[in-house]
Amino acid sequence: xxxxxxxxxxxxxxVPEPAAADRSAPARPExxxxxxxxxxxxxxxxxxxxxxxNVFYGxxxxxxxxxxxxxxxxxxxxxxxxxxxxxxxxxxxxxxHELVPGTRVExxxxxxxxxxxxTDVDPVELRRVVGMVFQRPNPFPTMSIYDNxxxxxxxxxxxxxxxxxxxxxxxxxxxxxxxxVKDKLKENGxxxxxxxxxxLCIARALAVDPEVILMDEPASALDPIATLRIEELIAELRxxxxxxxxxxxxxxxxxxxxxxxxxxxxxxxxxxxxxxxPTSRIFTNPLHQLTEDYVSGRFG
Amino acid sequence: xxxxxxxSTExxxxxxxxxxxxxxxxxxxxxxxxxLALVATLxxxxxxxxxxxxVTINGIGALNIDLLTKxxxxxxxxxxxxxxxxxxxxxxxxxxLIAVPVGVAGGVYVSEFAGARAGRVVRFAADVLVGxxxxxxxxxxxxxxxxxxxxxxxxxxxxxxxxxMVPVILRTTEEMLGLVxxxxxxxxxxxxxxxxxTVLSVVIxxxxxxxxxxxxxxVARAMxxxxxxxxxxxxxRLVNVGDFGRPMDALPxxxxxxxxxxxxxxxxxxxxxxxxxxxxxxxxxxxxxARTWGRQIGG
Numbered sequence: 290x291x292x293x294x295x296x297x298x299x300x301x302x303x304v305p306e307p308a309a310a311d312r313s314a315p316a317r318p319e320x321x322x323x324x325x326x327x328x329x330x331x332x333x334x335x336x337x338x339x340x341x342x343n344v345f346y347g348x349x350x351x352x353x354x355x356x357x358x359x360x361x362x363x364x365x366x367x368x369x370x371x372x373x374x375x376x377x378x379x380x381x382x383x384x385x386h387e388l389v390p391g392t393r394v395e396x397x398x399x400x401x402x403x404x405x406x407x408t409d410v411d412p413v414e415l416r417r418v419v420g421m422v423f424q425r426p427n428p429f430p431t432m433s434i435y436d437n438x439x440x441x442x443x444x445x446x447x448x449x450x451x452x453x454x455x456x457x458x459x460x461x462x463x464x465x466x467x468x469x470v471k472d473k474l475k476e477n478g479x480x481x482x483x484x485x486x487x488x489l490c491i492a493r494a495l496a497v498d499p500e501v502i503l504m505d506e507p508a509s510a511l512d513p514i515a516t517l518r519i520e521e522l523i524a525e526l527r528x529x530x531x532x533x534x535x536x537x538x539x540x541x542x543x544x545x546x547x548x549x550x551x552x553x554x555x556x557x558x559x560x561x562x563x564x565x566x567p568t569s570r571i572f573t574n575p576l577h578q579l580t581e582d583y584v585s586g587r588f589g
Numbered sequence: 590x591x592x593x594x595x596x597s598t599e600x601x602x603x604x605x606x607x608x609x610x611x612x613x614x615x616x617x618x619x620x621x622x623x624x625l626a627l628v629a630t631l632x633x634x635x636x637x638x639x640x641x642x643x644v645t646i647n648g649i650g651a652l653n654i655d656l657l658t659k660x661x662x663x664x665x666x667x668x669x670x671x672x673x674x675x676x677x678x679x680x681x682x683x684x685x686l687i688a689v690p691v692g693v694a695g696g697v698y699v700s701e702f703a704g705a706r707a708g709r710v711v712r713f714a715a716d717v718l719v720g721x722x723x724x725x726x727x728x729x730x731x732x733x734x735x736x737x738x739x740x741x742x743x744x745x746x747x748x749x750x751x752x753x754m755v756p757v758i759l760r761t762t763e764e765m766l767g768l769v770x771x772x773x774x775x776x777x778x779x780x781x782x783x784x785x786x787t788v789l790s791v792v793i794x795x796x797x798x799x800x801x802x803x804x805x806x807x808v809a810r811a812m813x814x815x816x817x818x819x820x821x822x823x824x825x826r827l828v829n830v831g832d833f834g835r836p837m838d839a840l841p842x843x844x845x846x847x848x849x850x851x852x853x854x855x856x857x858x859x860x861x862x863x864x865x866x867x868x869x870x871x872x873x874x875x876x877x878x879a880r881t882w883g884r885q886i887g888g
Contacts, residue, residue: 385779390705417781427776431794441780444790490776497780 374560484515648864696762761803
């Protein structure tokens, strides 16, 4: 797992070099204050701006004091050891965590500057803008491939029957699945292989025309070939969408992402952001000892 | 701390493996207990087989075209059970019409919307209602759908049967929806589909097979109920089609009435009707089981 050499990014990604000031900044292992660890903002106005985010399950604090600015039309990877709150953090971005009773969020998440936790924000509407792909492919078992793709469009009340065929084709094309399923759109979605099912779920997410796509370990249940297809797909999607991907697989983070956020777990078992920066720097020249230990495979 | 074992010779090892004085006694006890358990199991299954065989032997001869197509005639002079068949085929569907929407909606509420405490309360109430002796349900309906009108009526019979069905349907619905994976709900909600739409278009269709199973089992149960009808639909020797304000017969009532008569011909009709009822209930049960055989989520 050790990644000592500079990571090859396969020419797909264009990672900005970190500012010289960042590289010369001394690592400060005595404090893991995430703000202090952050490099200069990669973009002037981030797509998602997270400030002072704390997540609680009842009285247990699962995520502590996260500040993060996620730039638009790029891939942001979230890595870290198990139980460090990566998935929990991801779910707060489209308020999916609210499905678990007893969860509470402090701090703010701003989407293009708009607070997604404002009292007049409808989480249902939010999720149409910030979509999500899960670890295990979860196509709706009672629906055909076609119906799965348009489920979001149909069931959100925006029904325009004449448009559906076009939405199905374009969504499946963007999810790189069209050629494989175009002759069996009426078949059940669960008849596909695991990797195809996951791309179907991505197509389903794309069909509602989101701006941000959250991916919670989207390839961890797939075989290496299917994983590769998903990674290629992510590389294409970053032209159009803002992608935030949680992954356990550091090579995957290195391959697909433009910037990487490293989370770890504190003594109080609360997850916190250790370091955030361009992926190439996180993997080659991390500021924190903890990050270096993790990306070089010494723990986690 | 134990000292290391002495050299494990074959003889010493064999002695350790076989030399217990208690071993043979244990073998005898084991065999005895196994036999007892087997006998107990057979005693459980035996009544089912015995009932099936007994009713078939006595009833199959009495099942004829007359039984299925003719109304009862004056004492012991032939005729059939058309009044009872027609009654069951009217009262049970009406009961289902009342109970299915209530039971399914209740089950959906408990599974998808109720908080943990409210869910527990409703579940407990439903379980208690399942356990209430059915004659009490008949009496209860009698007091507010028969007494005020001074008239036994089929509608009261249907309501009684519906009260029997509702908790069964509610519990099955709730349990089946509980089996629908959480990931499907999340998948739908992550697309910006509202909760009610997720329940209606994703969760319920996924659990539909199981819900239908519950409905069919409740229907089978209602068909066989006698006690709730005694004070409500009462029973009738006339073929009542469509008049729910009047008494109506049903197969269990027909069996009950005719089996008590001192005339062989009527006893025979009771056997025929019993066989018919058993056949219907058995077919529903087997059909439901066959449909859901080996499937995870009832459907």
